[in-house]
Amino acid sequence: MELRQLRYFVAIVDHGSLSRAARVLHVAQPALTQQLRQLEDELGAQLLHRSAQGVLTNDAGKIFYEHAQAILKQLGDARSAVIQSSAxxxxxxxxxxxxxxxxxxxxxxxxxxxxxxxxxxxxxxxxxxxxxxxxxxxxxxxxxxxxxxxxxxxxxxxxxxEEQLMFITRSDSRFASKAASITLADALRVPLILPSLPHGVRPRIEKRVQASGLAIGQVIEINSIAILKSAILADLGATILPAAPVLAEIEHGSMRAQAITEPGITREVAxxxxxxxxxxxxxxxxxxxxxxxxxxxxxxxxxxxxxxxxxxx
CATH class of the missing domain: 3.40.190.10 (Periplasmic binding protein-like II)
Structure with missing residues (x-):
């Protein structure tokens, strides 16, 4: 297996086409096809699905693509480490x-x-x-x-x-309280919009809720921050998140963040x-x-x- 075969394969996947990859690499398409065939023969597996619309990775191709990317990235890093100046x-x-x-x-x-x-x-x-x-x-x-x-x-x-998780709503939400803070028990009485398990802050929230002898009620599960923001602005519920994902909305006044108490919830970022x-x-x-x-x-x-x-x- 040669490094150029890895570069060729990554380029083919990135561009979705043998012909487009050949143009970018300045390699004749028959030569590119031959290198791909040799790579698949050596691995003993087909890596790509070919069609009139282009190429797509199959399961084996997806796995090999990730490893090829990592190898090429480390090779580039090694080259940079030798030639670059610390100054x-x-x-x-x-x-x-x-x-x-x-x-x-x-x-x-x-x-x-x-x-x-x-x-x-x-x-x-x-x-x-x-x-x-x-x-x-x-x-x-x-x-x-x-x-x-x-x-x-x-x-x-x-x-x-260490980030404090906060109770976040639309600024004029029917779910927001007038106080600067809200207890965890009161926050859990509101329809919540949260990432699904095991993503994001959800495991940390579940752990603290269970340790406090409480329970989470109605939940709308959304893993996209953009969609979650839209749901909050539509006043479908509140969320428990760090303030970082909604800083712009808080600064513009469209959302409000309240501290959670009794107990608070935090997470450490490294x-x-x-x-x-x-x-x-x-x-x-x-x-x-x-x-x-x-x-x-x-x-x-x-x-x-x-x-x-x-x-x-």
């Missing part, structure tokens, strides 16, 4: 951020990277935390912001913030890297910058409901 780091850095954190961290981090490290190409991916864990294990991303739920032992972890794959100079620079941006966001109050855990690191 002016550059190259691609892939960072994964969960949907419920990106609203607070993504734009300030992008802005800071552009200002301090113009030669770094920061590639942000917004995913469910479970997907990010698999991508970080395989080396497809360099860093990931993850929730510390006692499943981060495969990674080196740096605590970022920056994670692989224990087995070294960080490039550029990735290490981004790692440091994530801490600096986090400190600034918490110190200024722009990361609403978050307590800085980076001090002293």
């Amino acid at each position: 002016r780091p550059g190259g691609a850095v892939a960072l994964g951020i969960p949907q419920s954190v990106s609203g607070a961290l993504a734009l300030p981090l992008l802005t800071a990277v552009r200002a301090q490290y113009p030669d770094i190409n920061l590639q942000l991916s917004e995913e469910l935390s479970g997907n990010l864990i698999e991508q970080l294990k395989s080396g497809r991303i360099n860093l990931a912001v993850l929730f510390d739920d006692d499943q981060l032992t495969p990674f080196t972890t740096t605590p970022l913030v 920056l994670c890297a692989s224990k087995s794959i070294p960080l490039t100079t550029a990735a290490a620079a981004v790692e440091r910058l994530v801490l600096e941006v986090t400190q600034d966001l918490c110190g200024s109050g722009r990361w609403l409901g978050a307590r800085d855990l980076t001090q002293g690191i």
Whole structure:
């Protein structure tokens, strides 16, 4: 198996067509087809479904595509680690951020990277935390912001913030109380819009509810932050989330966040890297910058409901 075969296969999948991949790679299509056939013969499995409309990966192809991406990513990182300067780091850095954190961290981090490290190409991916864990294990991303739920032992972890989960409604919602805070028991009496198990904050909420001897009633389960926001703005119910995903709506006055008490619910957010794959100079620079941006966001109050855990690191 040759590295060019991996590059060719990834290009074919990315472009959905042998002809388009051949044009991008500047390779004759018959030669590209021959390399693909040799790869499939060596693996003893067909990787693609071919049709008049293009190509799609089958189950074996999807698995091989993920591994090929990881191998090519690590090869590129190894090359960058040798040639890049520590004084002016550059190259691609892939960072994964969960949907419920990106609203607070993504734009300030992008802005800071552009200002301090113009030669770094920061590639942000917004995913469910479970997907990010698999991508970080395989080396497809360099860093990931993850929730510390006692499943981060495969990674080196740096605590970022402790986030307070809040009771969030439309600003003029019939479900909102006039007080600045709401008890957990009262919050659970409202129709709730939450991610389904085991996604996002739902396991943390369920654990705290059970420990308090309470029960969750009516729930609308939505795993998309965008759809969840629409449901809140339609006043179908309230949600229990960190404030980060709805910061823009809170600032614009269309949503309201109330602290939850008796008891409160929090989660810890950490920056994670692989224990087995070294960080490039550029990735290490981004790692440091994530801490600096986090400190600034918490110190200024722009990361609403978050307590800085980076001090002293």
